[in-house]
Amino acid sequence: MGLLDTISSPADLRSLPVERLDELAAEIRELIIGQVSRVGGHLAPNLGVVELSLALHYVFDFSHDRLLFDVGHQCYPHKLVTGRAGLISGLRTREGMAGFPAPSESSFDLFAVGHAGTAISTAVGMARADTLNGEAFDPRACPEGRRVVSLVGDASIVNGVALEGLNNAGTLSRQFLVVLNDNGMSISRPQGAISQYLDRLRLSHIYGGMKRGARKILRHVPGGSLIGDAYHRLGDATKAMVTENSWFERFGLLTVGPIDGHDVPTLIEFLSEARDFDRPMLLHVKTVKGKGLEVAERDATRFHSPSAFTIDPDSMGCRVEVRRGGRSFTSAFADALVDLMERDERVVTCTAAMPDGTGVARAIERFPQRAWDVGICESHAMDMMAGLAKGGFKPYFAVYSTFLQRAFDQAFQEVSLQGLGVRLCLDRAGLVGGDGAVHHGFCDVALLRTLPASVIMAAIDEPSLVAALEFMRDLDESVSSVRYPRDDVDPRFGDEACPPFVLGRARCLTAGAEAADSRLDAAVLAFGVPALTAVDAAASLAPRLRVGVWDARFAKPVDADLIESLLGRGVPIVTVEEHSVIGGFGESVVDVARRRGLDASRITVLGMPDRWIHQDSRSNQICEAGLDAASIARAVREMTPPAGEALAEAKPGVGTPASAS
Numbered sequence: 001m002g003l004l005d006t007i008s009s010p011a012d013l014r015s016l017p018v019e020r021l022d023e024l025a026a027e028i029r030e031l032i033i034g035q036v037s038r039v040g041g042h043l044a045p046n047l048g049v050v051e052l053s054l055a056l057h058y059v060f061d062f063s064h065d066r067l068l069f070d071v072g073h074q075c076y077p078h079k080l081v082t083g084r085a086g087l088i089s090g091l092r093t094r095e096g097m098a099g100f101p102a103p104s105e106s107s108f109d110l111f112a113v114g115h116a117g118t119a120i121s122t123a124v125g126m127a128r129a130d131t132l133n134g135e136a137f138d139p140r141a142c143p144e145g146r147r148v149v150s151l152v153g154d155a156s157i158v159n160g161v162a163l164e165g166l167n168n169a170g171t172l173s174r175q176f177l178v179v180l181n182d183n184g185m186s187i188s189r190p191q192g193a194i195s196q197y198l199d200r201l202r203l204s205h206i207y208g209g210m211k212r213g214a215r216k217i218l219r220h221v222p223g224g225s226l227i228g229d230a231y232h233r234l235g236d237a238t239k240a241m242v243t244e245n246s247w248f249e250r251f252g253l254l255t256v257g258p259i260d261g262h263d264v265p266t267l268i269e270f271l272s273e274a275r276d277f278d279r280p281m282l283l284h285v286k287t288v289k290g291k292g293l294e295v296a297e298r299d300a301t302r303f304h305s306p307s308a309f310t311i312d313p314d315s316m317g318c319r320v321e322v323r324r325g326g327r328s329f330t331s332a333f334a335d336a337l338v339d340l341m342e343r344d345e346r347v348v349t350c351t352a353a354m355p356d357g358t359g360v361a362r363a364i365e366r367f368p369q370r371a372w373d374v375g376i377c378e379s380h381a382m383d384m385m386a387g388l389a390k391g392g393f394k395p396y397f398a399v400y401s402t403f404l405q406r407a408f409d410q411a412f413q414e415v416s417l418q419g420l421g422v423r424l425c426l427d428r429a430g431l432v433g434g435d436g437a438v439h440h441g442f443c444d445v446a447l448l449r450t451l452p453a454s455v456i457m458a459a460i461d462e463p464s465l466v467a468a469l470e471f472m473r474d475l476d477e478s479v480s481s482v483r484y485p486r487d488d489v490d491p492r493f494g495d496e497a498c499p500p501f502v503l504g505r506a507r508c509l510t511a512g513a514e515a516a517d518s519r520l521d522a523a524v525l526a527f528g529v530p531a532l533t534a535v536d537a538a539a540s541l542a543p544r545l546r547v548g549v550w551d552a553r554f555a556k557p558v559d560a561d562l563i564e565s566l567l568g569r570g571v572p573i574v575t576v577e578e579h580s581v582i583g584g585f586g587e588s589v590v591d592v593a594r595r596r597g598l599d600a601s602r603i604t605v606l607g608m609p610d611r612w613i614h615q616d617s618r619s620n621q622i623c624e625a626g627l628d629a630a631s632i633a634r635a636v637r638e639m640t641p642p643a644g645e646a647l648a649e650a651k652p653g654v655g656t657p658a659s660a661s
Contacts, residue, residue, distance in 0.1 A: 170252020
């Protein structure tokens with residue numbers, strides 16, 4: 001039996017002698033590496049915080065105290081020591097452990113977290129709530145009160161929300177600890193002035209010489225300053241690591257460190273001091289992302305969130321093969337973007353800390369003067385793109401759909417209101433699989449539909465993605481977007497010429513259905529990759545039912561003439577989208593029907609339901625949402641009069657894949 005088998009709660013952890021925690025850390029790393037190698041998941045971020053997580057739970061009692069995670073993808077060690085080791089075999093599935101903090105899973109998780117920058121602000125809120133409730137730690141008045149800790153890492157400290165949180169944290173008159181897990185990395189290489197400041201701090205004389213000179217410095221600081229106050233109230237070790245003139249001190253947080261985030265006794269010593277300090281403090285902890293797995297340490301970006309992989313035992317763990325699927329939409333986008341930039345020198349691009357995740361890394365390498373990673377700051381990215389558009393360029397902002405909402409205000413104020421052309425390339429649109437609800441892209445259409453003159457598109461495969469990006473190149477007076485999933489591209493239409501996008505026009509995918517006089521029992525208008533699933537559904541219903549399938553291409557403007565033609569002939573319509581049914585493509589179709597005086601009751605809308613869909617395989621999530629071929633076929637049957645099944649045999653070709661019209 002290993003040490004981890006004896007840990008059912010942090011209380012068990014605190015019963016261990018400190019000298020055995022390194023042994024426990026090694027077991028945790030081995031378990032995480034083994035499980036992620038089988039199913040994929042966030043690897044390097046979790047390997048980097050094992051000792052830090054153990055030290056935090058050793059010093060604080062988070063069954064009573066508050067622990068707030070930033071981003072959340074570094075929570076695996078925390079989960080393993082809070083009673084969830086038995087769930088890791090089902091990591092990122094419905095039956096197992098979520099890949100992000102999940103309050104539904106454990107009371108030790110206070111928020112479901114998947115976006116950057118939130119921990120400090122939510123921690124400030126909980127600190128104020130505990131104070132108002134008379135439950136806040138105070139060394140004199142309430143020594144048994146609740147302490148508050150926020151764990152910030154992977155460069156999310158540069159996020160605008162994090163800075164707003166820091167600005168408020170410094171006004172607290174109570175214990176409040178920000179642990180800055182500084183691994184020198186974001187999801188990829190960190191960007192910006194703050195990361196450069198942290199680099200200088202790690203490499204300067206402060207790290208090596210602070211202990212030698214700190215006491216002399218502190219004695220000359222006037223009483224009442226953060227450092228002067230700390231000199232009288234902290235132990236020698238912590239005082240010696242107080243950072244003079246820290247950037248964070250300007251926010252009102254005493255700054256201590258940097259200290260070694262893999263030295264458990266030192267971490268425990270400093271955290272024990274910080275636990276009882278009744279002023280806001282930032283503890284700067286230096287860690288190695290991917291610690292304990294050489295390939296992850298050397299390439300933390302690649303192993304930030306890898307697919308399943310195999311370690312070659314003959315290479316002493318130095319050679320790893322990541323299992324590959326087919327060609328992804330992200331790779332297709334990356335190649336198409338580079339092609340656009342080669343053909344048009346006015347095309348520029350950026351991403352917010354996701355150069356590899358969005359595919360923009362290839363453009364940055366090829367065109368470093370016209371492509372940027374701006375760090376974890378989507379709002380800034382959108383405004384920067386607006387500035388470039390104002391300067392006469394054609395900006396393409398590559399961002400995960402789930403993170404678009406962080407920049408919606410800027411899309412409204414600085415882009416749409418100004419009549420500027422910023423092009424949004426929305427990766428991970430729809431259901432995302434193991435990352436679960438925190439990362440689903442389910443509301444981008446609903447948000448962007450509200451913006452006047454916005455153009456909203458979706459791609460079904462690589463040729464249609466290329467065509468959409470080309471169509472966007474000439475949209476200089478409005479927000480435009482194209483969405484595509486976290487999936488491989490389907491090659492079934494890849495050998496056919498993809499017709500160019502025409503504003504507000506759908507593309508027929510089933511032979512013969514596009515003819516104005518074609519006899520159809522039903523039509524499916526699908527937005528994005530569900531169109532391919534709809535083709536399968538239509539084929540399963542033939543020849544009993546004649547079903548035409550259209551790739552809608554546009555959620556705004558939708559193909560109003562097609563809708564009128566179908567409903568005018570009495571053909572019922574099923575709309576399908578990998579987006580919320582509220583505010584999505586289907587609602588647009590219903591709105592058009594009503595405005596044209598058509599019978600909207602003949603329209604069935606399929607999409608993501610009005611409830612959260614949690615972590616699982618993407619295919620299971622699609623079935624749960626009722627967007628698989630069987631569900632689409634069932635919806636078509638329910639919309640079709642019983643007499644329709646007795647009609648004459650379908651025309652040859654209807655309901656089978658065809659070249660687009």
